[in-house]
Amino acid sequence: xxxxxxxxxxxxxxxxxxxxxxxxxxxxxxxxxxxxxxxxxxxxxxxxxxxxxxxxxxxxxxxxxxxxxxxxxxxxxxxxxxxxxxxxxxxxxxxxxxxxxxxxxxxxxxxxxxxxxxxxxxxxxxxxxxxxxxxxxxxxxxxxxxxxxxxxxxxxxxxxxxxxxxxxxxxxxxxxxxxxxxxxxxxxxxxxxxxxxxxxxxxxxxxxxxxxxxxxxxxxxxxxxxxxxxxxxxxxxxxxxxxxxxxxxxxxxxxxxxxxxxxxxxxxxxxxxxxxxxxxxxxxxxxxxxxxxxxxxxxxxxxxxxxxxxxxxxxxxxxxxxxxxxxxxxxxxxxxxxxxxxxxxxxxxxxxxxxxxxxxxxxxxxxxxxxxxxxxxxxxxxxxxxxxxxxxxxxxxxxxxxxxxxxxxxxxxxxxxxxxxxxxxxxxxxxxxxxxxxxxxxxxxxxxxxxxxxxxxxxxxxxxxxxxxxxxxxxxxxxxxxxxxxxxxxxxxxxxxxxxxxxxxxxxxxxxxxxxxxxxxxxxxxxxxxxxxxxxxxxxxxxxxxxxxxxxxxxxxxxxxxxxxxxxxxxxxxxxxxxxxxxxxxxxxxxxxxxxxxxxxxxxxxxxxxxxxxxxxxxxxxxxxxxxxxxxxxxxxxxxxxxxxxxxxxxxxxxxxxxxxxxxxxxxxxxxxxxxxxxxxxxxxxxxxxx
Ligand code: ADP
Ligand code: MG
Ligand code: MG
Ligand code: MG
Numbered sequence: 031x032x033x034x035x036x037x038x039x040x041x042x043x044x045x046x047x048x049x050x051x052x053x054x055x056x057x058x059x060x061x062x063x064x065x066x067x068x069x070x071x072x073x074x075x076x077x078x079x080x081x082x083x084x085x086x087x088x089x090x091x092x093x094x095x096x097x098x099x100x101x102x103x104x105x106x107x108x109x110x111x112x113x114x115x116x117x118x119x120x121x122x123x124x125x126x127x128x129x130x131x132x133x134x135x136x137x138x139x140x141x142x143x144x145x146x147x148x149x150x151x152x153x154x155x156x157x158x159x160x161x162x163x164x165x166x167x168x169x170x171x172x173x174x175x176x177x178x179x180x181x182x183x184x185x186x187x188x189x190x191x192x193x194x195x196x197x198x199x200x201x202x203x204x205x206x207x208x209x210x211x212x213x214x215x216x217x218x219x220x221x222x223x224x225x226x227x228x229x230x231x232x233x234x235x236x237x238x239x240x241x242x243x244x245x246x247x248x249x250x251x252x253x254x255x256x257x258x259x260x261x262x263x264x265x266x267x268x269x270x271x272x273x274x275x276x277x278x279x280x281x282x283x284x285x286x287x288x289x290x291x292x293x294x295x296x297x298x299x300x301x302x303x304x305x306x307x308x309x310x311x312x313x314x315x316x317x318x319x320x321x322x323x324x325x326x327x328x329x330x331x332x333x334x335x336x337x338x339x340x341x342x343x344x345x346x347x348x349x350x351x352x353x354x355x356x357x358x359x360x361x362x363x364x365x366x367x368x369x370x371x372x373x374x375x376x377x378x379x380x381x382x383x384x385x386x387x388x389x390x391x392x393x394x395x396x397x398x399x400x401x402x403x404x405x406x407x408x409x410x411x412x413x414x415x416x417x418x419x420x421x422x423x424x425x426x427x428x429x430x431x432x433x434x435x436x437x438x439x440x441x442x443x444x445x446x447x448x449x450x451x452x453x454x455x456x457x458x459x460x461x462x463x464x465x466x467x468x469x470x471x472x473x474x475x476x477x478x479x480x481x482x483x484x485x486x487x488x489x490x491x492x493x494x495x496x497x498x499x500x501x502x503x504x505x506x507x508x509x510x511x512x513x514x515x516x517x518x519x520x521x522x523x524x525x526x527x528x529x530x531x532x533x534x535x536x537x538x539x540x541x542x543x544x545x546x547x548x549x550x551x552x553x554x555x556x557x558x559x560x561x562x563x564x565x566x567x568x569x570x571x572x573x574x575x576x577x578x579x580x581x582x583x584x585x586x587x588x589x590x591x592x593x594x595x596x597x598x599x600x601x602x603x604x605x606x607x608x609x610x611x612x613x614x615x616x617x618x619x620x621x622x623x624x625x626x627x628x629x630x631x632x633x634x635x636x637x638x639x640x641x642x643x644x645x646x647x648x649x650x651x652x653x654x655x656x657x658x659x660x661x662x663x664x665x666x667x668x669x670x671x672x673x674x675x676x677x678x679x680x681x682x683x684x685x686x687x688x689x690x691x692x693x694x695x696x697x698x699x700x701x702x703x704x705x706x707x708x709x710x711x712x713x714x715x716x717x718x719x720x721x
Pocket of ligand 2: 080082131138
């Protein structure tokens, strides 16, 4: 959730006076970072995951499952414990880290130390995730369980959905009709974010998800659980005045989005160029991976006709005014802004020839004076535009004590804006006073119910990142088409029902500079010598043999012999099924999995390692070809098949309880779900995992 600063947060009326101050100094800090690390080269592959949990409390007698607002208590137990593990164990083991998140029922965990490129680390991901989950579980009460569930099905229903119970009448930050104040992490940052987004926008946020119309869903569907007549806060009439749409599930607070859990991955590049290249290559994969991991069909006690969280979060922190949203002529505000500050990436960043200017075809407002400052400082056009685009946003939370910073040693003002631009990818510059290099973060995926699945997607993405770099793959399509894919990815059963824009030919054209370089399909020749020396530590290539680690520092794609491509970009992409994108199209394309397998064949894996990685890739394969369901489809079908379900789109307390019990049992391996997980899945508690 970005940085947590301590101090006195300014209310919006005060904070907005300092917006330019934060932006100006944030840019100074970025330029200082640039001066310090623009030429940094040779950082090794380090990477890590973030897994988010919600703590669910089960009451077996009442058959109820509610969110336990116990974040502070659990973290208070976990923190000294993880400190103790660090002190007590040898160097090769790092204690995991637990962080608070937006919801007072949420936790996030990361490995205590990033993974290196070694195969040992790659194969430890699942055990590492399980170790973290089990540690969290052991430090909860007996009836509490950490579930990796993207959206809690009954968040915001009338009556009890948290323990302890709180009344939404007290929602002083969000003014929500549904979520009490106490749903939010009490750290000053979070209530202030919530209140200041509402104040800046000039109304509550309004999210409307189409309801899944079942055989007995009332039509038109006018939600009887909305307290239409409530009159506590000035915003209360918004629902009946049009904010809540017929045939939709209406949500009115930041907590509905930021209360969702996801799976994120961060990768360190060799240099700024390698990170920019990876950032771009990942952008078109964002919606693909969102569709493959879709896991959130249930919202505020109803079944929705969508499968993913993305648009809910985008709407839940949409602080744009009516002018900025184009609903009123510009008067107070300077420009229209097409997207929420939580949304898909708008701009490819890399300076390699592969990034044709035509691909950046979205409307793209920037802060011009900031762009000029960056350009005058010697920063290139693409990166200057990227930063000047992030900086069209106001800082939402400003701490009085942190207004004056030493811009040489702090990046706090820069991070203030950067970390509240929540996009599908994040380009992370090196922090001040830290050994960390240029990183990119892959942020679109929904969290999966088991760590087997979470590890499978993490392993797939890190391997794919190496295949992209090793084989010089080109994944670019116009960014407007990536946005269209984002829209499709969230639709019900998108994996099986939708097609997605994807590049026809991902392979680079011939290049003399490329001779001897790696090419896929098993014909990898001489790539160790031609790919530049693998960077840093961790690489342990036996002489003449294959390496036992993944590396960084690949040469950037060499210019093709025929020069940069000039044909129409419309001829470069086509619509494909998920199966074609992941599993291939015969001789025309090996699929992303085929490319990953080609990359794997360059590594020295033993049989056990090969088998484990194959089981991960097999999950991805089967999700894409529809022989395993996405969590979203599985969850939707669970509800619809439940004996207590009345075919009216309602997720009752009893159904929700049984669903949470099932999710927990599946995760632990005591209940089978052969349509969701492979036959040989044994469960998270069978193997406590080793670090
Ligand atoms: P945020 O919430 O800002 O995205 P977190 O600290 O929660 O960041 O997670 C960052 C992830 O990056 C963790 O998985 C961590 O292990 C990993 N990580 C830490 N250092 C590096 C590094 N130098 N390069 C790549 N990943 C790193
Ligand atoms: Mg998080
Ligand atoms: Mg985090
Ligand atoms: Mg993150």
